[in-house]
Amino acid sequence: MEAMPYSRPALIALLRRHGIAPTHQRLEIAQVLFARCQHLSAEQILAQVNERHAETSKATVYNTLKLFCERGLVREVIVDPKRVFYDPNTSPHHHMYNIDSGEITDIPAESLSLNAMPELPEGMVTEGVDIIVRVRTPDAVGQGRLG
Amino acid sequence: MEAMPYSRPALIALLRRHGIAPTHQRLEIAQVLFARCQHLSAEQILAQVNERHAETSKATVYNTLKLFCERGLVREVIVDPKRVFYDPNTSPHHHMYNIDSGEITDIPAESLSLNAMPELPEGMVTEGVDIIVRVRTPDAVGQGRLG
DNA sequence: TTTCTGAATTAGACAAAGTCCAATCATTGA
DNA sequence: TCAATGATTGGACTTTGTCTAATTCAGAAA
Numbered sequence: 001m002e003a004m005p006y007s008r009p010a011l012i013a014l015l016r017r018h019g020i021a022p023t024h025q026r027l028e029i030a031q032v033l034f035a036r037c038q039h040l041s042a043e044q045i046l047a048q049v050n051e052r053h054a055e056t057s058k059a060t061v062y063n064t065l066k067l068f069c070e071r072g073l074v075r076e077v078i079v080d081p082k083r084v085f086y087d088p089n090t091s092p093h094h095h096m097y098n099i100d101s102g103e104i105t106d107i108p109a110e111s112l113s114l115n116a117m118p119e120l121p122e123g124m125v126t127e128g129v130d131i132i133v134r135v136r137t138p139d140a141v142g143q144g145r146l147g
Numbered sequence: 148m149e150a151m152p153y154s155r156p157a158l159i160a161l162l163r164r165h166g167i168a169p170t171h172q173r174l175e176i177a178q179v180l181f182a183r184c185q186h187l188s189a190e191q192i193l194a195q196v197n198e199r200h201a202e203t204s205k206a207t208v209y210n211t212l213k214l215f216c217e218r219g220l221v222r223e224v225i226v227d228p229k230r231v232f233y234d235p236n237t238s239p240h241h242h243m244y245n246i247d248s249g250e251i252t253d254i255p256a257e258s259l260s261l262n263a264m265p266e267l268p269e270g271m272v273t274e275g276v277d278i279i280v281r282v283r284t285p286d287a288v289g290q291g292r293l294g
Numbered sequence: 295t296t297t298c299t300g301a302a303t304t305a306g307a308c309a310a311a312g313t314c315c316a317a318t319c320a321t322t323g324a
Numbered sequence: 325t326c327a328a329t330g331a332t333t334g335g336a337c338t339t340t341g342t343c344t345a346a347t348t349c350a351g352a353a354a
């Protein structure tokens with residue numbers, strides 16, 4: 001048994017700290033999100049949560065992800081027009097998105113920073129800056145010799 | 148009559164230059180995109196194209212936008228999980244997205260640049276870097292005194 | 295001008311992601 | 325324990341986008 005940074009009691013404490021009542025379903029969803037720190041879509045989370053026999057509905061997964069976002073437990077990653085991904089890492093960082101595989105990886109905030117911020121229109125407030133580096137595996141395009 | 152940078156013959160030439168046969172529908176769509184240089188969704192383009200009496204189908208709008216993207220006439224802007232926007236400005240620049248109004252504005256490339264690029268995994272190639280500055284109008288949130 | 299052919303367009307069925315609602319169920323403070 | 329508040333649920337619904345087979349068009353050649 002390896003390092004288990006998010007045991008059940010730790011998850012309960014985490015939710016409580018964010019003002020979230022720790023229901024069974026929310027704990028299951030948190031478990032999936034924080035176990036391996038991946039970027040998952042709502043559908044993937046739904047599948048993983050129900051895989052381990054517990055029954056959680058689609059509506060609850062969406063409700064919970066929205067709640068987790070509002071309370072700053074996870075962050076939405078918008079890189080693919082088809083679905084939103086949820087990132088359990090809320091510390092400042094950016095993303096690399098592999099167009100071919102759909103894989104998302106984190107880029108540490110330090111390794112990629114802006115040297116200027118544009119002046120905002122009057123009364124506007126910055127909510128956040130997303131930087132997305134889109135990458136490809138050239139072999140996967142054109143006539144790669146994979147055959 | 149004001150400056151008309153994209154007259155019909157200019158649009159025909161533009162499409163031809165990108166290897167696109169200038170059909171009636173494609174010209175209508177190009178017209179809408181290039182007339183005012185806005186960021187429009189497929190549905191907005193469909194509506195605007197058909198507003199001026201011409202009949203163009205949904206399928207054609209989607210087909211055409213995909214084609215325009217492939218040929219580098221327009222660029223997809225992915226900032227809103229609900230829909231893709233199309234940007235007729237393909238020169239290097241970034242975007243400011245108003246979360247409240249849904250409005251997208253361009254940020255000149257010069258006013259916002261990266262001071263380092265992360266090293267890519269072996270065999271990966273950068274396809275592009277998107278920078279999105281998400282902004283809000285604080286009045287629109289919380290208990291603004293708008294009443 | 296007419297004919298021909300591949301390309302473009304079309305309506306509408308379909309798919310996927312996400313939302314909504316009214317009914318049911320759990321949690322928790324007293 | 326019990327009630328009340330909040331959470332969960334299934335399933336219908338919406339929206340954005342895709343697909344397909346049939347039709348129509350553009351424009352080259354005669």
